[in-house]
Structures are given as structure tokens and as C-alpha cells.
Amino acid sequence: MALSTLESAHEFRGTSLWQRTGLANRYSARRAFTDFFALAGIMVDGPNPWDMCVNDERVFNRLLAGGSLGLGEAYMDGDWDCPALDQFFDRVISAHLSDKIGLTLPMATLMLAARLKNRQSVARASQVADTHYNLPTDIHEATYDRRLTASCAYWKDAANLDQAQENKLDLICRKIGLQPHHTIWDIGCGWGSFVGFAAEKYGAHSTGVTVSSEQVAYIKKRYAGLPITPLLMDYRKFDGPKVDRVVSVGMFEHVGAKNYRTYFEAARRALKDDGLFLLHTIWENERHPVIDAWQDKYIFPNGDLPSMGEITSAVEGLFVVEDVHNFGAYYDNTLMAWNANFQRRRDEMEQRHGNRFCRMWEYYLLQNAAAFRCRHISVGQFVLSPNGLRGGYESVR
16 A cells, blocks of 8 residues: 555645645655545555556646646646546545645636626526537547437446437436427437437427537437427527427536526426426535536536535425436446447547547546446436426336
């Protein structure tokens, strides 16, 4: 074990690295972080698949200065490797190492911005599309299932990713009692996996909104001839006729706490009094105003994971919560399947998009797999009704 003494381990507990300038002076940066990662059972240049393999000693100073942002950028630049990043992050997150690093400048800047302004305003809504959703479509095709369903699959009785995603889409349809005559508003329709499935399998008519021009173009091409209308539009601008069902899958993570009430008000305005609203979203165990600084910069700008309490508070007076279904462990399976897909085409992706991008993409997938595996965050579905269902709602699983 790389941890030199029990006393040095105790020096790390209860204080941040920023507070330990004396310790940093006494030890080299490598020694300090060797002891630090040992708290999570991780060795520096050790033999285990979850150990950190150092290629450039600057990784330690980058981590000290930038926390998770510095660690992620150092990985993208090849300063360190790990045979099993998902196992590395499972240990890092489970040991709460980010709490022991303390408040770094990138995280402090994000938290201040979240306090002072609405980071998910209409004017800023397209930033996540520019960074993530408008990436060349071949990247998403190399990663996701055949429908490009970029949200957690439902793995019950599924042998592969395609079947698990079909299971999820059908589960949603059954939960909302979808019928051929029904109209649907899909808030954040992605590449159209749900509206396409609902049209093909149930004969439903859907309108979807997204802030990604690439997604709109993809839906128009793939689902041409079906009763689907994709709109390049912020959800706050939608003013269509009332619909029978509202569905939102994997979009609420972009709404932001300052806009939760506005979001649910928009859904309520669009929904008929006897309709149902299914919300599929990630949530975290504790309230935090921002996400990981590295993911905020490179993957999901302005992201904000809700807590369960924030969701239930925001629906008060607008909806009755009929059902809550947590299947967060399935996102681990989904992300690992996405990474396996991407790795099968990695050489091709590297030729097209570069090694640094590929390292960023696998880091994103495996970091998140670990977060769900250790139950740091969850994902699931809420079924909401405007006035409550007489006799109650029969849960569908």
C-alpha cells in the first residue's frame, strides 16, 4: 500500500488540500497525492486496473490547482492513464475525495455564477447544444443504440443495448397509457427516439422541441412521413395546442434550479386536464448548485442535477405525483455499453476527431458509469397528473 503511515492519512482527513500547504511543502506533489489517493484504495503507478499510471509529473500540480477540472484535462492530454477508469472513479467518488480536495478556483467560479445569474436562461440554452448535442452525428452513432437514445436504458429482460432502450421507450408508453389518437409534447426530444417509437408502435402524433439544430435535421430525415414535428425551440417558447401527454426524457438536467417552476408551469399549460406527464431524469442525493467542473466545461455546460426534494417542491400546486420509479443502477449498464460501442470504433473515431477528443469522450462515459454504480446519483421516472387520478394510478414496471 502506497500510504506511508497512518498518521499521514489522518492529516488528509477533515482538511482540504488547499489548507495543507505545509504538507505540500514537506512532501513532493507525487507523495502528497500518493497518500491522498490511497484513502480510496488507489495506488499511483500500482498494479491494479483502477490505479493511476502517471505519464507526466505535472498531473499532480494540475490536480492541486484545478481539482476535477485539472484531473480531467490532464487525462485528455495524456498525462496519466488508467486501465479501468470506471473502477478508478468508483473508488474516488465512494471515498468522497472531492470533499477532501476542497473548493478549487474552477468550482468556486461555477458556484458564484450559479448564485449570481440564471445559467440556464433562454439566451444560454443553446450552449449545451453547441458543446455536446451538435457534435458530428457519427460520434453519437458510434456510441448509442440504433435509435440514438442518449438516456438510461431499461435492462430488465434485455440481452443487449438496443433491446434495453426499446424496453425503456415501451415502458414510457405503457406508463402514460398511450393510445393511437393521443397527441404528445416531447420536451427535449433528442434524436427523436421516443417520438419515433411512439409513432411507429402506437400511432401517436408528436411535437418535439430541442435546442440542437443537428437533432432537428436528424429527426426530419429519419422519421420523414411519420406524424412527428421537431422544432428548434426552447421549451419556454412553446405555445402549441393542448396535448394528451407530455414526455421529457433526459432533458431536465439542463433546466436549472432557477427554472424548475417555469418548466413545470410550461408542461402544465400544454397538458389537458385529464392528461399525464412522464418525467425521466437524473437526480442527486443532495442539493448542489453545479455539476462537476470538468463536465460543465467539456460535456454539459450549465448542467444542474436536481434533488428529489427540488422536483417535488417545484410541482406543488401544479401536479400530483402518481408514481416514482428509481432504476439508477441501470445507468451503469447503459454507460458501459456506450463505452463498449465507442471502443469498437475508436480507431475510426480517432482518425476523424483526434485522440484528445476520444480520451475526453471515454472519460465522460466511464466517470458517469462510476457515479451511478456507487449510487452517488440516480435516474428514474415520475408520472404526474394535473388533478390526481380517481382511484389511483396503477404502477407499471
